[in-house]
Amino acid sequence: MFDNIILILPELGTAILQTLTMLAIGLSSATLIGGPLGIVLFLVDTGQSLEHRPLSLVLGWIVNTIRSFPFIILLVALVPFTRWLIGTSIGPLAASVPLSIAAIPYFARLVEKSCKEVPRGVIEAAHAMGASEWQIVWRVLLVEARAGLVLALTVLAISFLSYSAIAGVVGGGGIGDLAIRYGYYRFQTDVMVVTIALLVALVQVIQFAGNRIAHKIDKR
């Protein structure tokens, strides 16, 4: 039953690597750009210490706009930008561009939400002790919200595992691409089963790891 698997084994290895590349780049940009953006969204919101209504509105609008694109449309719409940035619109590296663009505002919202769960009084106490905004971010928000942030990153990783499969459709490569090309177009059910099993396993591993880490660092 699993005859076709042997034939595509080398390709399967490449596909897994490609998926992990896309995930790594997407999650890194989400963390490095979306994370700070989420904290800014939180700090400039009404009632917070750096309350700034115009900035809050503009950032909120940008985040919402990018998030309202169906991923497949964003993927296609960004092709000229991707080509300009990477030189091609095909391959895992190129697919990482729309993945990152989609992941940044998504993660920003998740970070903002985690920050909102930090009790107001704790931030107020830090102000009362003379902490600067910078110190409040590093020593209060990130410390108190850290379990929520890990879980947010877990949610993001799992969402973007499936987004990376969509990116495969337009030449991104990866496990999803394999499933479409062999499992779907060539009716190789065994390939389909194996790729899905792989994705299921990946999701389970990511969620398990996320839960474990979040539990370990949560002292509340």
Next chain:
Amino acid sequence: MTLPLIQIIAASKAYPTHDGGIFHALQQINLDIAAGDIFGLIGKSGAGKSSLLRLINLLERPDTGSIIVASQDLTKLNKKALRRARQQIGMIFQQFNLLQNTNVFDNVAFPLKIHGGLNKQDIHARVQECLAIVGLEEKAHSYPAQLSGGQKQRVAIARALAPRPQVLLCDEPTSALDAETTREILDTLRDINQRLGVTIVIVSHELAVLSKLCNHVAVIVDGDIAESFALADTSQLRSTALGRELICHWHEEHARPLPEGLAHV
């Protein structure tokens, strides 16, 4: 006469309300608090007593007026200078407001670390010293979730004392605690006032708490100080109901017969 440690001069604070009006939380407040005093603020909820307390460390910035603490007008300071000045003013809260993901030691060390100036050994010594004042030396490595309410408030007190402040602001410090724990916390606060000379300003809606602890009180009604008096002063009748009740409590505490004219209150 020496200058008061805390002076609130003609301070007002108003907020826009949801229906477009203006709510005058505090109106033209004048208040002097002497160094070494224990000063209570009492009033119904919403009267503005918490806002008044928050003026003293400028968590609440007055629209007009001055806040002078240790001869420094806080309203005139820039952000950086205000942060430095806040080391002089410790604060504790009803909900303790400890960092939950940080152990007791690091909670107490927090105000020392953010201002720098002390090396590791100094911080360690100072934290141990403050934990000793509140009797929690052995809990340094526990997390707040492992402590009782009273212990959490003790950690918060130790944290507030760490920068060696002149003033300790207490916002309903015992309202989340049971009667026995309340008594212990009040004993600790009195001890801190007497031994360290820290001036205490406390907000509470519990008459018993204020009558046990305070030397002076101010009754806040609708964003204004209705009256302000020394609890031991029985020379005149108090004009507010809360003021009269406080005096009754104080006399019960101190087991003295009520003065003429108060017995029927």
